[in-house]
Amino acid sequence: MENVTQKLAFFLLGLYLDYTWTVLGLLGLGLYLDYTWTVLGLHLDCTWTILGLYLDYTWTVLGLYLDYTWTVLGLYLDCTWTILGLYKACLYSLTQTVVFLVSVFKVKVLSATESYYDKYELQITQVIKLGAEAGILAGQSRTFLSHGACRDRLKLVPNQEYLIMGPKDDQWNIDSATNTYVYLLGKNTWVERWPSEEECSASLRQKCESLNAMANELSTNGCRL
Missing domain, CATH: 2.40.50.120 (OB fold (Dihydrolipoamide Acetyltransferase, E2P))
Structure with a gap:
């Protein structure tokens, strides 16, 4: 009788533990996933915001750079053609x-x-x-x-x-x-x-x-x- 009681107790304990770990696992995983997606969402929001600001800044700087480049290039070409013109005229x-x-x-x-x-x-x-x-x-x-x-x-x-x-x-x-x-x-x-x-x-x-x-x-x- 004692052996039967011990076996039944271990059996019930096993079910209890399986159930507990299963519930805890699902609960923990759910909380973990919720937290992960929340953090990931915040990360993505932050990333897109920073990326947006970065792209705005980049295009702005690039625009200023291109304007400056074309201006300098224009001056350079004018100077180059002038010098080249003088050079060709004085061979x-x-x-x-x-x-x-x-x-x-x-x-x-x-x-x-x-x-x-x-x-x-x-x-x-x-x-x-x-x-x-x-x-x-x-x-x-x-x-x-x-x-x-x-x-x-x-x-x-x-x-x-x-x-x-x-x-x-x-x-x-x-x-x-x-x-x-x-x-x-x-x-x-x-x-x-x-x-x-x-x-x-x-x-x-x-x-x-x-x-x-x-x-x-x-x-x-x-x-x-």
């Missing part, structure tokens, strides 16, 4: 130690005739630096030729003004008696659109100031060794 012969006769003009396109060799009639609006042709004056017009394959790259538009720099080899004396020249727009010719007065007083002011400074430097001092 030196390393073998003969003489200055190449590079002509530098500000011109206005009067007309354009398309053919195998395109023909442009350009009015000289400013003589910045004389080349092989002496005595050329503002207001005079000259003929410029370019291969038809270069038309899309040149994109010379009537009534617009351009800066043109070309070496002596791109100038042909077609009449020695009148000293008349025809100019070639070749691979060594620098062609750059000169902004209009409206653009110079607004969006392209800095570029115009750079072009005018370069033109003044070449007109006043030429190419100094």
Whole structure:
């Protein structure tokens, strides 16, 4: 009888413990999960908030950085083109130690005739630096030729003004008696659109100031060794 009672007691104790651990396990797991999801929720809310603030800050800083970068880049490009323009206009012969006769003009396109060799009639609006042709004056017009394959790259538009720099080899004396020249727009010719007065007083002011400074430097001092 005593053995039966002990066995029954252990059996009931086992059921009780199983039940207890099961209930405690479920209860504990529930509390744990609730706590975990709550903490995780708070963490996610905090994370998204911080991330949102971070992204806002990042885009703001990035926006300021891009604005600054483009501004600096714009100034850099203006400075680079100006220096490069001066450099191209003042090339030196390393073998003969003489200055190449590079002509530098500000011109206005009067007309354009398309053919195998395109023909442009350009009015000289400013003589910045004389080349092989002496005595050329503002207001005079000259003929410029370019291969038809270069038309899309040149994109010379009537009534617009351009800066043109070309070496002596791109100038042909077609009449020695009148000293008349025809100019070639070749691979060594620098062609750059000169902004209009409206653009110079607004969006392209800095570029115009750079072009005018370069033109003044070449007109006043030429190419100094």
